[in-house]
Amino acid sequence: MLFSIITFGCQMNAGDSEWLARTLRGMGWEEIPPDKAAKADVVVINTCSVRKKPEEKVYSLLGRLRDAxxxxxxxxxxxxxCLAQQAGEEFFRRFPQVRLVFGTDGAAAAPQAIERLAAEPGLRLSLLDFAERYEPRERHWPDEKVASQAFVTIMQGCDNFCAYCIVPHVRGRQKSRPAPDVLAECREWLARGATEITLLGQNVNSYGQDASGDGTGFADLLRDVAGLPGLRWLRFVTSHPKDIAPEVIRAFAELDNLAPKLHLPVQSGSDRILSLMGRKYDRARYLDIVARLREARPDIALSTDLIVGFPTETEAEFRETLSLMEEVRFESSFSFLYNDRPGVRACDIEPKVADAVKTRRLLELQALQERLTEEAYAAWVGREIEVVFERGSRKDGPGDAPSLAGRDPYGRVVNVALPTDAVKREEDLTGQTARVTITMAKKHSLNATLAEAPWLR
Incomplete structure (x- = not known):
């Protein structure tokens, strides 16, 4: 039986899709890529409803698949x-080819449901109930090479209820995964060849602060995972500024393998807008966190999320966001136009900002971010850095030389030109580490040549 998975949305969704694909392969299914999904016996669409555009793409895709x-x-x-949790059995009414709808807590039972549906063609199933605790998931490990980078979910849901955010409504209240289970999965990944682990959660900083927690806080979990043999880099997403503890900030100074990169969503630079959003911190608090992070790890690279055109946002308040970006000098950011999502408090905040104004502001913000990114990347030209290779590069090396793409400790994509005989000497370089010299800064990546690579000797 053939299956294909198409994923929209956040890294949490990507992690869920990776687990589901690995589980189905372990159960004997064969995976085919998303561009050949129409040939599959089962197509799984992992959806997002945080913003309007991914939601629209899902409905458009379902229409195309119905015909194909x-x-x-x-x-x-x-x-x-998330969209499955939100729309539920409405998918059955609109799309006859949909026979399973599973919400965020229902994902744990999805592989068995898919098996049952394949055996019973007339059946439809929905898995939409929220669980009170983190639902354990079976871990299947097909006999295949694993990627160097592994994603491990440590929690589900969120208790913050920010005014614009649908996540608590579609992913439920926060539920922390027991620390021994997290550590067991991390050990399994490392034993199978992974060298980098990213811990995932809607708000990892509040890990353990709920009824499902076992007394382990996030800083303790970081230290436990960082101490596992074979781990080269440890990362985590996503962090809410109001919950970041001093112990987590100190971890950037004390844990050598905690990657010097942090995604810390700020959303706005205006105190009034932050208050309307329900973010529970102000500009000064956010800048204090940044200062303490840079004191702990001076080279830390910061990225963020930004919402443009939140209801009632004035031009002056938008300018406060730009000035915050200049002050922090984010290396990258994800920026979005505000739009109402069903059931969130911001729907009732008036007046709304006109679409044309939101679009103009977004373009200005993104132009500023491009400049900040280019300046940050340009500062690395001529310097050496360590890279872990992930895949063949989309950028070929000079002449006929092979080229591989990897990531540095800061999460940047680095395209590395290799000696012409490198592939002959080492058939699969994925997961290998090398020191490289940065030769060129691009808009969203760096080019480099090898400086030192023991595996090429």
């Missing part, structure tokens, strides 16, 4: 994730 899958009457679609 007509030649295979046993083929069906499973819709999971």
């Amino acid at each position: 899958m007509r030649d295979n009457p046993r083929a069906f679609v499973a819709v999971g994730g």
Whole structure:
């Protein structure tokens, strides 16, 4: 049986999709890529409803799949994730090829549901109930090479209820995964060849601060994972500024393998807008966190999320966001136009900012971010840095030389030109580490040549 998974949205969704794919492969299914999804017996769409555009893309995709899958009457679609939690069995009414709808807590039972649906063609199933505690997931490990980078979910849901955010409504209240289970999965990844682990959660800084917690705080979990043999880099996303503890900040100074990169969503530079958003910190508090992070790790690279055009945002308040960006000098950011999401408090805040004004502000903000990114990247030209290779590069090396893409400790993509015989000497360089010299800064990546690579000797 063939399956394909198409993923929209955040890194949490990507992690869920990776687990589901690995589990189905372990159960004997064969995976085919998303661009060949119409040939699959089961297409799983992992959805996002945090913003309007991914939601629209899901409905458009379902329409195309309905037509493409007509030649295979046993083929069906499973819709999971946040939009599935939000729209529920409405998918059954609108799309006859949808036979499974599973919410964020229902993902743990999705592989068995897919197996059952493949055996019972007339059946439809929905898995939409929220669980009171973190639902354990079976871990299947097919006999195959694992990627160097592993993603490990440590919690589900969120208790913050920011005024613009649908996450607590579609992912439920916060539920922390027991620390021994997290550590067991991390050990399994490392034993199978992974060298880098990213811990995932809606708000990892509040890990353990709920009824599902076992007394382990996030700083303690970081130290426990960082101490596992074979781990080269430890990362985590996403952090809420109001919950970042001094112990977590100190970890950047004390843990050698905690990567010097942090995604710390600020959303706005205006205190009034932050208050309307329900973020529970102000500009001064955010800048104090940044200062303490840079005191702990002076070279730390910061990225963020920004919302443009929140209801009632004035031009002066938008300028406060630009000035914050200049002051912090984010290396990258994800920026979005505000739009109402069903059931959130911001729907009732008036007046709304006109679409044309929001668009103009977004373009100005993104132009500023491009400049900040280019300046940050340009500062690395001529310097050496360590890179872990991940895949073949989209940028070929000079002449006929092979080229590989990797990431540095800060999470930047680095395209590395290799000696012409490197591939002959080492068939698979994925996961290998090398020191490289940065030769060129691009808009969103760096080019480099090898400085030192023991595996090429």
